[in-house]
Amino acid sequence: MTSERLAGFRPLLQATARQDAHQIAPWVMLTSVLSMTSVLAFGWVFPDPASQAVLSRNVASNPAFALIFGSARDLTTAEGFNDWRALALGGFFAGLMAIFIVVRHSRGDEDSGQAELIASGVVSRHTRLMVAVALAGIASVAMGVVTTILTTAVGSTFLAALGMGATYTASGLMFAGVGAVAAQVGSDAHSANTMAVGALGALFLVRGYLDATGNEDWVWVTPFGWTQSVHPATDPAWLWLLPPLGLSALLVGMANLLLARRDFGLGLVPPTPGPARGGFASPLAAVARLLHGPALLTWALGFVVIGAVFGFIATSLGEVFGKNPMMAAVLASGQVTTGVLTAEFLAMLLRMMGIIAAVVGVQAVMRFYTEELEHRVDPLLGAAASRTRVFAWTAGVALLGPALALLIGGTMTGLVATRQDIGLSVGDVIRQAVAETPAVWVLVGIALLVIGARPAVRLAPWLAVVATFAITILGPLFRLWDWILGISPLWHVPTVSAPDASYRGLLVVGLLALVLVVAGFAGYRRRDLA
């Protein structure tokens, strides 16, 4: 019976793995390098107890770090530092990778029609889903193994490195299950991805909230808290690897039950008929609305939530610092005030918000390129739409989307955070968020240039986003030189509430964004369509 339920599993897995290897490799490498670099960097940047003490104090003084990376347990060893810097974030990437793999090879292939031929073969309807899950599992294990090897190679103890790799694998397996369920429920691959990534983001945010508000003893109630509770470097608790495996098995089993109840090519939610006519003032506007509308709406909702959570944490900082003996001592000594720390906290979270806003824009540009790959741009250009106008709609959405996201997120953060007196007005917070727009546009501009001129290197804009994240959030902590910090466009955003705020750097960044966008237009007018 088992062979019948998984008929065709092995040949299909082989073929799929061979097709997909080049898409999986960058995820595995990126995440492994994340763990490797923190061990490397620790030895260079924090070699002595004095520098380590500064590090501990800096991390403790800004709960934004706990929100993103989790609570720090021990920042005096390379392994402990790695646990803090790479465990939560790497798990997030592992989850993203697993979701994309599973959805791509279950619902994605049904949407594109490739699965139709496969499904008519001697293949059980469970086989294709299980091949997708198995591939995500293999990728997660590969990520764990490569992480263990690379991290050990640069000087980590083997057990700490193994523990780090194991949490990546566990996160990948959990979210392979989430992706598998979403693929049965969503009406197409796109909505399945949105659902699963939304769940991933929400779970990460809950874990971050608990960590940032001094409730780290409660993170174990969330899936990301389970892997965090392994903390392999300090006092390994290997049993925390079991709940992720259990959840993964449960979700995959559930997905298989749902699968047996749905039709090929359709989700559990039946499609509803749409309008028969389109009274469009502009056909391109209509296409852009169809293409980007749902994603932008989802993001708008996401920024409302993110903004509110950020604001809420800002109001609890006094309490959080009170619980931390080191911070209580620092504050008591009068070197800094809670108000100053709150301002720093908000500035960092708004920069984080800027990076997420850049994802909104880059994603919109990539969505446009997917349309081209699937030959849906041809009919537009075949009609009386010029390349410039088609590209202009993309650029417009990709540039305005992040600007609106920052406005929404900044407003929410401002409204919630200023319920208490934090020394800043709602307007200050909103203006600080909106001031980041030109810097975010540089990242979107890179995406427009790449897709306009050289789509072959379309990984580059994503790498730019990741690099910006690394430099902006971690650069100051690593005491990098200004010329490196300045690579991040966000570094040039002034503190708008400061009396001596200079906007010259921001102007340069804005001009750079303009050049990138114009170059993208020029490239798109000249290159061959896929």
Added chain:
Amino acid sequence: MPWGCGPGGHSVVVMVNAIEIDGLVKRFGSFTALNGLDLQVRTGEVHGLLGPNGAGKSTAIRVVLGLLRADGGSVSLLGGDPWRDAVALHRRLAYVPGDVSLWPGMTGGEAIDLLGTLRGGLDEGRRAHLLERFELDPTKKGRSYSKGNRQKVAIVAALASDVELLVLDEPTSGLDPLMEAVFQDEIAAEKARGRSILLSSHILTEVEALADRISIIRDGVIVDSGTLDQMRAHARTSVTARLTRQPLQPHALPGVSGARLDGGLLTCTVDPHRLSDLMGTLAAYGIESLTVSPPSLEDLFLRHYDGPSGSNGAGGSGGSAGSPGAGLDAGAPA
């Protein structure tokens, strides 16, 4: 369930229709795609499923393949239940969809072998023969194939596998006329091997050339089914005759309807069973020239489609669909 669904002996299996569909209903949300569809594909025959876009051909085929689950009625595929026994049944059939989508990074040759492996193996000799007949370059990758060439990949994979039943859903869409001719040759050869074939198409000449029996589908029901001769027997033959003397009442001629007399030229249609009577009667008026043409498949097809849905043919009620020729005379030609 009509035939041999049980664990039954081989004697039963031999008698089973390759495909037996009774009263099949399939709904998508509030839209009813199949509304009581009946279809029989006998073992060893080529069965043409004719219908325009959106009539329900592909939906019916996807139910037969177990990709969609029936909401009502019964479907028997090679004696089994296509939803429940999909894996076992797929060992015995091969499928060509109307819109083949290939993996961008996989060559045509790899795709053929993958599909073959998933069906339990290919006949290497047939594979080589078909690649040559269809002039398909197996070393190109999926993204660089044209529509017609992608279609060929699926056709070669299907015809090179050793199966009892071929399910072909508009298989030649995108093929040029030369390749269409090759396809018809090869299907004729498959039929000679004793395979059963369900051929869905809207290309009438293809169906006319290949099909033993034909079913015409409209709005999710079969409105006519049978051999071309059976369908013709129930349809009216057109007659054009130049007569030396004019009949006083052309409408009273035996078996005739729609008669028109223009000078000495009579045009009408006649019930084929009463053709001899009509000829006898006309002879008395002196026939100078005479053309008698049985209806073409196109005539048969069009008469089921000229008019609003549900108002002509047997299809409206769906009740008598399936019995060969039933209700054909109800819909008079315009």
